[in-house]
Amino acid sequence: xxxALGRIxxxxxxxxxxxxxxxxxRGLPRIDGASVCLAGPDRPEMEQVARMLRTEGFGExxxxxxxxxxxxxxxxxxxxxxxxxxxxxxxxxxxxxxQATASHxxxxxxxLIDINFRGLVPALVEIGQRLKTQGHGTLVVMSTVxxxxxxxxNYTYGAAKAGLDAFTRGLAASIDHAxxxxxxxxxxxxxxxxxxxxxxxxxxxxxxxVAAAVAxxxxxxxxxxxxxxxxxxxxxxxxxxxxxxxxxxxx
Amino acid sequence: xxxxxxPSVDGAHQQDLTGWGRTAPTRAFVAHPAAAxxxxxxxxxxxxxxxxxxxxxxxxxxAAQNAGGNVVCTDRLAGRCELDxxxxxxxxxxxxxxxxxxxxxxxRGWFPAVVPGTQFVSIGGAIASDVHxxxxxxxxxFCGHVTAIELVTGxxxxxxxxxxxxxxxxxxxxxxGMGLTGVITQAQLQLRPVQTAHVRVETTRTNDLADxxxxxxxxxxxxxxTVAWVDLLRRGRGRGRGxxxxGAHALPEELGATRSASVxxxxxxxxxxxxxxxxxxxxxxxxxxxxxxDVYFRRAPARPTTTFAPIxxxxxxxxxxxxxxxxxxxxxxxxxxxxIPDQATDQLIPMVDxxxxxxxxxxxxxxxxxxDVPGPLGFPLSGWTLAIDIPVAVANLGPALxxxxxxxxxxxxxxxxxxxxxxxxxxxxxxxxxxxEWRAVRDRLDPExxxxxxxxxxxxxxxxxxxxxxxxxx
Numbered sequence: 001x002x003x004a005l006g007r008i009x010x011x012x013x014x015x016x017x018x019x020x021x022x023x024x025x026r027g028l029p030r031i032d033g034a035s036v037c038l039a040g041p042d043r044p045e046m047e048q049v050a051r052m053l054r055t056e057g058f059g060e061x062x063x064x065x066x067x068x069x070x071x072x073x074x075x076x077x078x079x080x081x082x083x084x085x086x087x088x089x090x091x092x093x094x095x096x097x098x099q100a101t102a103s104h105x106x107x108x109x110x111x112l113i114d115i116n117f118r119g120l121v122p123a124l125v126e127i128g129q130r131l132k133t134q135g136h137g138t139l140v141v142m143s144t145v146x147x148x149x150x151x152x153x154n155y156t157y158g159a160a161k162a163g164l165d166a167f168t169r170g171l172a173a174s175i176d177h178a179x180x181x182x183x184x185x186x187x188x189x190x191x192x193x194x195x196x197x198x199x200x201x202x203x204x205x206x207x208x209x210v211a212a213a214v215a216x217x218x219x220x221x222x223x224x225x226x227x228x229x230x231x232x233x234x235x236x237x238x239x240x241x242x243x244x245x246x247x248x249x250x251x
Numbered sequence: 252x253x254x255x256x257x258p259s260v261d262g263a264h265q266q267d268l269t270g271w272g273r274t275a276p277t278r279a280f281v282a283h284p285a286a287a288x289x290x291x292x293x294x295x296x297x298x299x300x301x302x303x304x305x306x307x308x309x310x311x312x313x314a315a316q317n318a319g320g321n322v323v324c325t326d327r328l329a330g331r332c333e334l335d336x337x338x339x340x341x342x343x344x345x346x347x348x349x350x351x352x353x354x355x356x357x358x359r360g361w362f363p364a365v366v367p368g369t370q371f372v373s374i375g376g377a378i379a380s381d382v383h384x385x386x387x388x389x390x391x392x393f394c395g396h397v398t399a400i401e402l403v404t405g406x407x408x409x410x411x412x413x414x415x416x417x418x419x420x421x422x423x424x425x426x427x428g429m430g431l432t433g434v435i436t437q438a439q440l441q442l443r444p445v446q447t448a449h450v451r452v453e454t455t456r457t458n459d460l461a462d463x464x465x466x467x468x469x470x471x472x473x474x475x476x477t478v479a480w481v482d483l484l485r486r487g488r489g490r491g492r493g494x495x496x497x498g499a500h501a502l503p504e505e506l507g508a509t510r511s512a513s514v515x516x517x518x519x520x521x522x523x524x525x526x527x528x529x530x531x532x533x534x535x536x537x538x539x540x541x542x543x544x545d546v547y548f549r550r551a552p553a554r555p556t557t558t559f560a561p562i563x564x565x566x567x568x569x570x571x572x573x574x575x576x577x578x579x580x581x582x583x584x585x586x587x588x589x590x591i592p593d594q595a596t597d598q599l600i601p602m603v604d605x606x607x608x609x610x611x612x613x614x615x616x617x618x619x620x621x622x623d624v625p626g627p628l629g630f631p632l633s634g635w636t637l638a639i640d641i642p643v644a645v646a647n648l649g650p651a652l653x654x655x656x657x658x659x660x661x662x663x664x665x666x667x668x669x670x671x672x673x674x675x676x677x678x679x680x681x682x683x684x685x686x687x688e689w690r691a692v693r694d695r696l697d698p699e700x701x702x703x704x705x706x707x708x709x710x711x712x713x714x715x716x717x718x719x720x721x722x723x724x725x
Contacts, residue, residue: 001275001277001313001318001705001708001709002275003274003275003672003673003709004272004274004275004312004313004583004585004643004672004673005274005643005648005649005673006275007649007673009676009709029649031649031653031673031675032653032675033675033677085708132319133299133300133319134300134318134319135277135278135279135300135317135318135319135320136277136278136318136319136705177265178265178278178319179265179267179276179277179278179279179318179319
């Protein structure tokens with residue numbers, strides 16, 4: 001349960017080695033000894049993260065296998081993740097992939113859709129039900145501004161995230177009465193390992209800034225946030241541009 | 252798992268609830284059963300998140316909240332207040348406020364044996380929190396004067412518990428059990444005979460915290476009711492200066508001709524009510540509060556003085572301002588109340604100093620001496636208790652209070668669960684060493700673990716560890 005000071009007792013991170021996800025976990029106001037559950041496909045890396053988190057004042061840190069490419073038994077997975085009732089659930093799996101390959105390789109294209117959207121849906125359905133039942137908590141889902149208007153450079157990734165974004169907002173509406181907050185986070189270009197090979201674009205940000213924005217929004221009225229905040233207005237403008245002009249914009 | 256979209260207690264509707272501190276709201280299915288039988292039926296048809304009773308919502312934290320579950324309000328279980336004018340025993344419904352009970356029994360020469368600092372607590376809540384009052388040093392807590400409790404358990408069973416009966420264990424587990432043994436529907440109270448509706452009050456000003464402690468302890472030796480208001484916004488040498496009031500029920504001959512020498516009811520007035528304050532940090536400010544404290548302190552006579560006060564103003568001074576918790580703004584407030592045993596007396600001043608050094612503004616502080624109570628989850632123990640009101644919108648409040656928690660636990664002291672909204676679960680077994688004993692009795696009364704609250708989940712009161720919580724949802 002969150003306490004009177006808004007501090008959480010437990011958090012579930014899907015995408016257990018995601019830089020942004022971990023920055024959010026670390027940035028949440030929490031009680032000493034708060035517990036963490038990391039879920040992802042790369043167990044060795046998550047085990048290493050778990051060891052670090054334990055030295056940073058977290059309490060119990062559990063590691064669960066979860067592969068969005070090959071989801072099996074979402075009910076069992078979420079039940080296991082719920083061994084400690086989470087106050088915050090973060091879905092931060094993300095795979096940018098390679099658009100050049102995805103443009104001609106159907107397998108790569110489908111892989112992007114699976115990791116960023118399709119493979120998350122069964123888990124999100126279960127998580128939504130759990131949160132609705134428990135009557136408290138916040139679901140944070142990492143979307144992206146790339147989902148708001150497709151660009152040649154990353155449209156498959158953007159399409160998957162757009163699907164995730166729409167699904168999450170629908171889920172939010174369906175459990176809105178239950179006392180649960182669902183927060184869609186749309187960052188711009190975030191400087192992480194996933195984007196290290198790319199040149200940062202205007203309005204780029206960092207995992208810590210995303211984490212700070214999420215921490216500030218938890219428990220409040222926000223449903224969708226952009227990081228940096230100005231992107232809310234930039235994207236509104238870009239969405240309004242005619243396609244002919246939008247395409248001519250520098251990538 | 253049962254269907255949770257369907258309210259499981261008849262007529263329940265979803266509602267966001269908080270405690271008196273107005274922090275950490277959660278949503279629950281809220282029902283207002285009008286009879287114990289209706290309640291018992293509803294209890295048998297609970298959802299997966301269980302049930303917690305709620306009286307007048309005066310616990311500061313999350314004791315009467317149950318996220319996603321059922322909350323049974325006792326406001327309609329308020330029909331009975333039957334006094335036996337010879338023995339002074341009264342059967343009262345759990346949902347009745349203490350103020351209403353006083354209005355019923357005082358004109359007939361009786362008064363509750365123990366009253367807390369507000370009349371706006373329900374009888375059920377007073378038992379579940381085993382409240383204490385200004386006479387705790389003499390008379391113990393509220394439940395020491397409860398002669399029977401009617402309880403509806405999580406499985407819908409109806410029990411009558413007495414302190415010396417066959418199931419005195421269940422009585423003691425319910426006294427201070429934070430509503431987690433079941434829903435109290437009515438109780439029998441042993442009242443105290445009084446001859447007037449006034450209190451003779453001896454007021455003494457004190458110079459600092461050590462002086463406040465000494466004067467209070469001295470007053471305890473002779474006075475029926477004692478309490479110290481201390482000024483912890485005052486910096487420097489006068490830190491903790493205050494006003495010690497020692498009271499006793501006034502006798503008719505003491506009251507002059509101007510006052511009725513009887514138990515005729517003085518007016519129970521609410522002078523003002525605070526509207527919603529839209530700002531996060533409210534309208535209170537440390538400097539303004541320090542000024543208020545200064546005026547309040549100076550209004551008290553410099554030399555010890557005896558006056559007579561109507562019972563309402565003496566026992567329930569804050570009740571004249573309705574919704575005073577709104578003064579703290581949207582972010583809300585918390586009350587931190589701890590007790591440390593006598594052998595740790597020398598730690599009280601360092602504890603306060605540390606908080607002040609951490610920059611924590613303490614708007615209201617009340618000092619009192621307590622003694623042990625028999626219940627396994629009882630808060631009071633023989634020593635000193637300090638209750639302090641703090642706005643939540645204060646920087647570094649979390650770490651500062653966490654340090655104080657650890658210090659209190661180290662001294663063998665504890666935090667009052669009825670006030671808590673933020674402590675750490677792993678300190679509960681340290682502060683409440685009889686927790687397992689309480690759990691064993693509680694589990695016997697409620698084997699299916701139907702009774703749950705946010706407080707219980709946050710502090711793992713019912714279930715042993717956080718790892719068990721998930722089983723409830725499976």
